[in-house]
Amino acid sequence: MTLSPGPPPWPIPPSWTVTTPSAATGPPPPAEPVTPPSGPPHRTVALLAPDDAGVRDVLGAVPGVRVDARSIPAPAPGFAGVRDLADAAARALSEGADGVVIVAGTEAPDETAWALDLLHPGDAPLVLAANPDHTTDVADAISVAAAAPYRAGCLLVTRGEIHAARHVRRIGTDALVLASPGAGPMGHVTAGVVRLAWRPPERLTLRGGTDGTAGGTAGGTAGGTNGGTHGGPGGGSPRVGLHTVTLGDDGELLGALAERCDGLIVTATATGGVPPEAAGALAGASARIPVVLVSPIAHSSLPVTRLDPLKARVLMHLLLAAGRDRDAVIAAFAAAERPGPAQL
Known part of the structure; x- marks a missing residue:
């Protein structure tokens, strides 16, 4: 922006x-x-x-x-x-x-x-x-x-x-x-x-504001899938993991974290990439839950955001808490990256 x-x-x-x-x-x-x-x-x-x-x-x-x-x-x-x-x-x-x-x-x-x-x-x-x-x-x-x-x-x-x-x-x-x-x-x-x-x-706001009922359904029944088991209306507070790819990251801890989450924010390396050892864990997680990569450059298979990691996590949490499924969360992050105001 x-x-x-x-x-x-x-x-x-x-x-x-x-x-x-x-x-x-x-x-x-x-x-x-x-x-x-x-x-x-x-x-x-x-x-x-x-x-x-x-x-x-x-x-x-x-x-x-x-x-x-x-x-x-x-x-x-x-x-x-x-x-x-x-x-x-x-x-x-x-x-x-x-x-x-x-x-x-x-x-x-x-x-x-x-x-x-x-x-x-x-x-x-x-x-x-x-x-x-x-x-x-x-x-x-x-x-x-x-x-x-x-x-x-x-x-x-x-x-x-x-x-x-x-x-x-x-x-x-x-x-x-x-x-x-x-x-x-x-x-x-x-x-x-x-x-x-x-x-x-330019502002980003959530549809529905403070009522937390905007868009989608928990569990991924509307236009997408969400294999998370914790979050969304009626399912308690969603768990959104935050992982920073580090030197020597083999993806094992990343995979274990993803198994416990309803969504995942991953901070890429300084060059914007992900080591091959961690890429497999991300591919498996992204088939089940929304996974967004914090990176200044585009990625071949994962959506990216230029928000800082903590803010990306807050946004994903609020989207999941409002009942958005995986595809709706990914679409909201894509809208947030476009110039101009957006209602997510």
Whole structure:
């Protein structure tokens, strides 16, 4: 997917400024603080946070924004917690919020942001504060939610940086060190001023949004086969394996993993290939379950994706949980690789 830097086609609010394309490679120049507008607040941002999040100090920190603080339970582990957050955001938007900020510590903020992006079919922005313990991150997230253009999807704010859910990932061992390799931050927040370095990427969303009932049937009875035995409606949470092909990989561990999975994401070698010893295991697995190769180049017998491995796994999990069979999952990944927005 090609990202086009430069002025976006939407109307830009006064507090949302756009840098020139050359500025996208580095931090923006210092910005003056936003002058608080006169009159009543003109945008409403729903702030979803557990009772113990300690966000009271930021409720009036962003001029011109009405913050509707809503208490939510601490997220459950795994995808169940992500769906709870998506449902809470959908309720807030249906009740009149212009944008939503989620302040909840998650075990994987980059994966959570991507899952929320896929599950959120609407136009209003969702913003995840990566570090809910830092009031600056929360205030910055409110500024972004109030100023972000529609169709921006889910954005993640951390340490003054704005990251698109499609690109952000955790780097190193610190869960709160986040970056967008190959793309860079989508923008920055300085003293309440939101500065955009490049336009949001075209969005991928799941048909059916948060209801998890979109398309296909579990067990592969509609247009394809799926030999997995764990996932899909009525069958519990799907198991999606993640395997990285490494030096000396003989395919034995890969084959054993595939036997326990409903779907499989495999990261290719640095050259985009798969050793012959592992190719046989992949061929056998792909006849039974959806197998997608993370690779920058096409493969002769397997579908490929340029999503990073963790995001590819999240997408496959949500597709299988919605009841998609093997062929439907492969078709969705193919659609995700084509330019432009897509509803999968």
